[in-house]
Amino acid sequence: MLLTLYIEFFKTGLFAVGGGLATLPFLYDLSDRYGWFSYEQLADMIAVSESTPGAIGVNMATYAGFSTAGVPGAIIATLGLVSPSIIIIIILAHVLERFKQSTLVQGAFYGLRPASTALIAAAGFNFMYHDLINTSVYSGLQSLMDVINIKALIFSVVLYVIMQHRLFKHLHPVVFIAFSAIIGILFSF
Amino acid sequence: MQVLLDLFITFAKIGAITFGGGYAMLPILQREVVEKKQWATNEDVMDYYAIGQTTPGIIAINTATFIGQKTKGTLGGVAATLGVVFPSLIIISIIAYFLNAVSDSALLSSAFSGIRVSVYILILQAVLKLWKKAVIDKVGLIIFTIVFLLAVFTSYSPVYFVIFAGVLGVVSFRFLNKAVK
Numbered sequence: 594m595l596l597t598l599y600i601e602f603f604k605t606g607l608f609a610v611g612g613g614l615a616t617l618p619f620l621y622d623l624s625d626r627y628g629w630f631s632y633e634q635l636a637d638m639i640a641v642s643e644s645t646p647g648a649i650g651v652n653m654a655t656y657a658g659f660s661t662a663g664v665p666g667a668i669i670a671t672l673g674l675v676s677p678s679i680i681i682i683i684i685l686a687h688v689l690e691r692f693k694q695s696t697l698v699q700g701a702f703y704g705l706r707p708a709s710t711a712l713i714a715a716a717g718f719n720f721m722y723h724d725l726i727n728t729s730v731y732s733g734l735q736s737l738m739d740v741i742n743i744k745a746l747i748f749s750v751v752l753y754v755i756m757q758h759r760l761f762k763h764l765h766p767v768v769f770i771a772f773s774a775i776i777g778i779l780f781s782f
Numbered sequence: 783m784q785v786l787l788d789l790f791i792t793f794a795k796i797g798a799i800t801f802g803g804g805y806a807m808l809p810i811l812q813r814e815v816v817e818k819k820q821w822a823t824n825e826d827v828m829d830y831y832a833i834g835q836t837t838p839g840i841i842a843i844n845t846a847t848f849i850g851q852k853t854k855g856t857l858g859g860v861a862a863t864l865g866v867v868f869p870s871l872i873i874i875s876i877i878a879y880f881l882n883a884v885s886d887s888a889l890l891s892s893a894f895s896g897i898r899v900s901v902y903i904l905i906l907q908a909v910l911k912l913w914k915k916a917v918i919d920k921v922g923l924i925i926f927t928i929v930f931l932l933a934v935f936t937s938y939s940p941v942y943f944v945i946f947a948g949v950l951g952v953v954s955f956r957f958l959n960k961a962v963k
Contacts, residue, residue: 606839608944614908616840618933618940625937636898641877643904647797647870648807648842655867655874660882667875671867675847678839682847683859685837692833696959697952702836704951705944706916707926710909712940714926715933717905724898749899756907765801769900777896778889 594662595669601627602654602673609650610702610709614639616650616674618712620657621719629661632723644767650674724782725749745782748773785854786861792819793846793865798873800842807842811849821853842866921954 605619617639624630630638638660642652651671658670685692692698725742755761756769796814800807808831815821822830827845834844843863850862884890917926929943 604941606843608838608941609840610838610944614905617905622937622939626939633894633898636901637881637894639901639905640894640897641874641881643801643901645870645873645877646799646801647867647873648800648840650840651797651843651867651870652874655870656878659875659878664875667871667878671871674840675843675863675867678837678843679847679859679863681837681839682833682844683851683856685833686848686851686859689833696955698836700952700955701948702951703921703955704925704947704949706912707922708929708943708947710912710916711926711929712933712943713905713912714909715930717902717909718930718934720898720902720905724902745895745899748896749903752900752903753906756903766900766904767801769904770897773896773900774893775896777893777899780896781892782895782899 595665597627598658598661598666599669599673602658602670603676605654606674607677610705614649614713614716615709616653617716620653621716623657630657632720634660636720636724640770644770721749742782744780748776748780748782786857788819789850789853789858789861790865790868793850793862794868796846797842797866798869807845811845815849822849826852921958925950 601623605616605623609615609619620635620638621632624632624635635657638653638656639649641656642649645652651674654670654674655667658666658668660666662669725746727740727742752769752773761768792814796807796810800810808827811827812824816824816827827849830845830848831841833848834841837844843866846862846866847859851859854861881890913926917923925947929947932938933940933943
């Protein structure tokens with residue numbers, strides 16, 4: 594179990610390109626394949642990771658590891674995540690200049706950046722889909738209103754519009770998360 | 783040994799006061815590593831950031847490993863990296879323990895039903911920001927579309943998409959460069 598955890602997070606560290614939410618598609622995939630945590634738990638993890646100090650990717654690995662196998666899980670998952678970085682960077686430090694100028698590297702990242710963005714977008718889309726569409730309702734008979742979570746849909750639009758406003762645009766995510774928690778308590782989606 | 787401990791503590795401090803990692807870490811790195819400890823210059827830090835972005839892994843981790851390595855070799859790299867993740871381990875474990883213990887609280891589950899909405903809106907926001915830097919031309923748009931559709935409608939591991947996009951990037955970059963020449 595712990596070994597699988599280490600290997601899976603090693604892979605995540607090796608293939609997650611870029612910062613912040615780049616680990617998200619990989620955690621999503623882990624949820625699909627191993628059922629270590631549910632989509633709802635994953636969404637909670639993101640909220641907690643964004644609201645606490647530390648790099649989001651590291652926080653998410655720690656949280657996922659903890660949910661799967663307690664404190665040892667948290668440690669193993671985090672170590673798995675950082676291992677590829679340590680190995681790669683230490684090798685790279687010796688060939689730094691060549692690496693920066695390599696057209697191979699430039700080319701790879703020319704392709705990787707849009708792919709990484711697409712993976713994050715897909716994970717976000719899946720979250721939204723599972724949250725807004727009630728896939729468990731018995732098909733037929735029900736009206737559209739039962740299938741779509743109207744309250745959550747309205748709130749998501751409102752929240753998006755608020756975030757675009759120049760007064761709120763540069764606020765830290767933790768502000769929006771706290772605000773949403775209050776709205777959640779008031780209206781319970 | 784003294785330096786290793788110093789690296790660990792300094793990066794633990796950085797990990798404990800940075801919210802969000804990545805770019806949020808930059809000003810704190812500049813203050814702690816460049817001004818106070820003088821382990822690196824401002825230019826070094828910018829270089830590490832650029833490389834941290836163009837190598838696999840979390841940017842904050844890559845940058846920490848780099849500065850540690852530069853200061854005290856391989857062990858320095860390990861010490862700085864362990865330092866920067868240390869606060870996350872403690873803080874997140876406590877929160878995860880607490881949340882798992884009270885997960886059947888009705889109040890908390892309503893709060894999280896609201897929080898989930900903010901999570902995907904924040905993801906959307908992040909994607910729009912990344913889009914501007916990542917999807918710069920038609921090739922980027924094609925890669926984005928293919929990967930997005932495959933990721934939504936199939937359940938293959940993202941690993942394959944990353945490898946596919948990397949190879950495609952190298953090939954089309956070569957091709958475009960030749961076309962310019």
